[in-house]
Amino acid sequence: MAGQDQTGQSVADKSGLGSNGHHPEVSTDRVLSSPVLVLNLNYVPINVSTVRRAIILVSKGKAELLENHRGEVRTVSAIVEAPSIIRLVYLVKRPFAPRKLSKKEIFLRDQYTCQYCGKKTQELTLDHVVPRRQKGAHTWENVVAACSRCNLRKAGRTPEEANMRLKTQPRVPQPNPYRILQNRTILDEWRPYLPWTDDDD
Numbered sequence: 001m002a003g004q005d006q007t008g009q010s011v012a013d014k015s016g017l018g019s020n021g022h023h024p025e026v027s028t029d030r031v032l033s034s035p036v037l038v039l040n041l042n043y044v045p046i047n048v049s050t051v052r053r054a055i056i057l058v059s060k061g062k063a064e065l066l067e068n069h070r071g072e073v074r075t076v077s078a079i080v081e082a083p084s085i086i087r088l089v090y091l092v093k094r095p096f097a098p099r100k101l102s103k104k105e106i107f108l109r110d111q112y113t114c115q116y117c118g119k120k121t122q123e124l125t126l127d128h129v130v131p132r133r134q135k136g137a138h139t140w141e142n143v144v145a146a147c148s149r150c151n152l153r154k155a156g157r158t159p160e161e162a163n164m165r166l167k168t169q170p171r172v173p174q175p176n177p178y179r180i181l182q183n184r185t186i187l188d189e190w191r192p193y194l195p196w197t198d199d200d201d
């Protein structure tokens with residue numbers, strides 16, 4: 001390790017135990033797993049990562065530390081700044097890959113709400129609007145979230161046949177940069193970089 005100052009490796013080491021046998025404070029692990037806002041080169045938020053990962057990116061020169069609201073953190077080999085916002089030094093051109101149709105993505109799109117009765121629940125099933133046995137496609141436009149009660153009631157029929165109405169017309173979800181922040185705590189220091197408070201439309 002002599003002469004090696006880079007912290008990436010050490011920080012990545014989950015045990016957090018240095019070769020010198022020092023135990024990090026309990027809080028170190030908590031700091032290392034704290035969320036960090038990652039901005040693209042053009043300052044568009046593209047990800048929420050962890051302090052651990054951010055320190056590695058910064059130490060490898062792949063990102064610059066923009067803001068530190070946490071002070072320092074002791075890694076195995078060094079004391080380094082603990083970022084809360086970093087910015088990549090290169091441009092990620094397509095940071096939001098098209099979403100793959102999956103149960104989870106459908107539930108997210110439909111906000112965990114049954115598309116027939118409007119009940120918000122974690123106990124959801126996938127419903128093919130036009131049933132598969134009627135050659136309904138497995139596509140964004142034909143798959144919705146339904147509670148098990150509605151799914152049972154609909155029972156292999158179209159909404160018309162079952163006399164049920166869809167709340168909204170199912171669509172392919174648009175890429176949404178702020179989806180990365182769904183179900184996350186937004187730190188105050190991130191807000192200046194999250195332009196949804198700007199009136200730009």
Ligand SMILES: [Zn+2]
Binds near residue numbers: 148
């Ligand atoms: Zn329902």
